[in-house]
Amino acid sequence: MRPASATPTRVAVDETAVQIDGEWHWVYAAIDVTTKLLLDIELFSRRGTDPAAAFLQGLTEKHDLSEAVFLVDGYGYLTALSRVGVSGRLDYSLRNHVERWFQTLKVRTDRFHTSWVGSRSAVRRWLQQFKRYYNHDRPHQALNGRTPAEVI
Numbered sequence: 001m002r003p004a005s006a007t008p009t010r011v012a013v014d015e016t017a018v019q020i021d022g023e024w025h026w027v028y029a030a031i032d033v034t035t036k037l038l039l040d041i042e043l044f045s046r047r048g049t050d051p052a053a054a055f056l057q058g059l060t061e062k063h064d065l066s067e068a069v070f071l072v073d074g075y076g077y078l079t080a081l082s083r084v085g086v087s088g089r090l091d092y093s094l095r096n097h098v099e100r101w102f103q104t105l106k107v108r109t110d111r112f113h114t115s116w117v118g119s120r121s122a123v124r125r126w127l128q129q130f131k132r133y134y135n136h137d138r139p140h141q142a143l144n145g146r147t148p149a150e151v152i
Helices: 049-062 077-084 096-110 120-137
Strands: 010-020 023-032 038-044 069-072 087-090
Touching: 010 038, 010 049, 010 096, 010 120, 023 049, 023 096, 023 120, 038 049, 038 120, 049 077, 069 077, 077 087, 096 120
Parallel strands: 010 069, 069 087
Antiparallel strands: 010 023, 023 038
């Protein structure tokens, strides 16, 4: 199945901490606010402006984001947006979409364990599989029971 892609106008971006073999890492995610399509997810060993810029750069290479406005919180993202050359603004309400996605992720992982055991590459593979499930198989109440891939 071909990965879903979109041309979003509003993209919520954030990161959350996860543990892998007892060490903290950060999962960065971006979601199309309108379609709820999870655009990208990436794992970094630290958080801050440099990982945020790397994540945003990779995102712009995978999707047409020429018309997108990035909705961010203040932590390093405004500088990262400037480095990558995309527009964005602080937005603490619309970016709740990405916060809800992180809750979904954590509920899913907490059912099995509170921390991943294994390699970072294994966690990356799991995250990509979860992204596919979230976009293509999981119906969303906010989308009238459709998946984000069906919406786009």
